[in-house]
Amino acid sequence: MISIDATNTERKGKYIKDEEVGSPLNNCVMRLLVTENYPRLCLFANRDIKAGEELRYDYGEANLPWRQIHLMIIHLMITHLMSTRTVRRTMKKLLILKQRVKKKLMMIPTLHPPWKVTVTKMSFPCKSKKLSTERSSCPPHAKPEAQGQVSVQRHTWTAVERHPWSDSLITLSN
Structure with missing residues (x-):
């Protein structure tokens, strides 16, 4: 008998096709060997196996599900x-x-007229604490009236809700 060596398979398991006892396609026999007090199952060829031929072995049970149609x-x-x-x-x-x-x-309330819908990033009231009247980032209505004054202009909105899928605010205005 010739041993079938699988040491160069990078520790990968191999499936061996099941074949019934006495079948001419059956080409392997399993033997139990005990080495260094460890049981090992070894597969031996019972005839010459050509390159590319599938290994076939009898698992021993006649009532396996795949054997009974x-x-x-x-x-x-x-x-x-x-x-x-x-x-x-x-x-x-x-x-x-x-x-x-x-x-x-x-x-959810519908967003149809009479409301005007605008979607903006989170906008807060513009607070100008600088003494300068020139603030390009503020809208014109939020600029201080005179130097030295702190001006806070607030918008009046009907409703402000957070958009469910983004960080934007849905602003409903009159």
Whole structure:
């Protein structure tokens, strides 16, 4: 018997095809060897194996599911039914979630006239504490009336809400 050496496979596991006892395709035999008090399963070739030929070994049990066609068909049917049920449950949950989102969206006030909608970054009242009247960053209405005065001009808004998907504010004005 010739040992099949798998030491150069970078510690990767290999699958060996199952073949029934007495099949001409069966080309391997498994043996238990104990070395240094460690049991090891070794695969031996029982005939000459050509390059590219699949390794085939008898796992020993005649009632394995893949050896019995009717058990395999039953297994596939059960798997299909379970996956179908799972898909149905998932679809039902998604439909319920979609309905909840629609209800919540219906509770948000619509942004149609008579309101004028503007989306801006977070804007705060302009506070001018400098003595200079020239402030290019302030709008004209927020500039101090005279030197030495501190002017705070506030806007009057109907509603200010935070936009749900960004840091912008939705400003509803009259």
